[in-house]
Amino acid sequence: MNNNSMSVIVRTVTRFMYGLIILFGFYVIMHGHLTPGGGFQGGAVVASAFALLLVAFGSAGLKGQLNLHWLQSIEEFGALAFLGLAFLGIGTAFFYNLFANSGGFLFGASVPTGSNAGVLTAGGLVPLMNWAVGLKVMTGIAAVVIVMLVGSHKEETE
């Protein structure tokens, strides 16, 4: 066993669990306008799966799958998408929800009055902004953990 990865128990449990954790994180982001949680919480859950992979397999587990430049690009895309969506309704007001109740196109469904189970395709810009924040948070925190791992590794070899 090299110094970089952990024991076989940790690696086996990680292989079973990381897909489920990523799936749960995307579920939290996707249902952000209906259930507790949202972009930040779901992104943090997905990033914790990345952190689990990095701790269990070390920097050798990256294998070029999680490129730092790609992560930074996705993070910047998330921030710019959030700002762009906020500027879409600038004709009325900043953060004006342009797509709500627009009728079917993209999260434009109307919500019936009274108690209901929640409409997944309603909400207008809110689900899209949840996705933008989720992308930014998951890639940003994953980049922080990767820099922590790779940077400390470089210092050791010098």
Next chain:
Amino acid sequence: MIVQSILHVVVLVLIVIGAALAVWFKDLLSSVLALAAASLLVSLEFYMLQAPDVAIAEAAIGAALTTAIYVIAIRRTARKEEE
């Protein structure tokens, strides 16, 4: 109602025990795991106080991510605390 109060007291006492163990351990890896357990119990307390939003964030950030960063840092430095 009385059951809920007893459950709150039990969880809060366990949080204090976990935090005290995190200070008391000389093995830093055990200390980090005690801190993660305390953080997970804080998340449970948030859920019992009907703030599931905060509970998800606390479980992901406090229990998972800070533990991962601490484990990486301990692997690169010394595991035992010096006297």
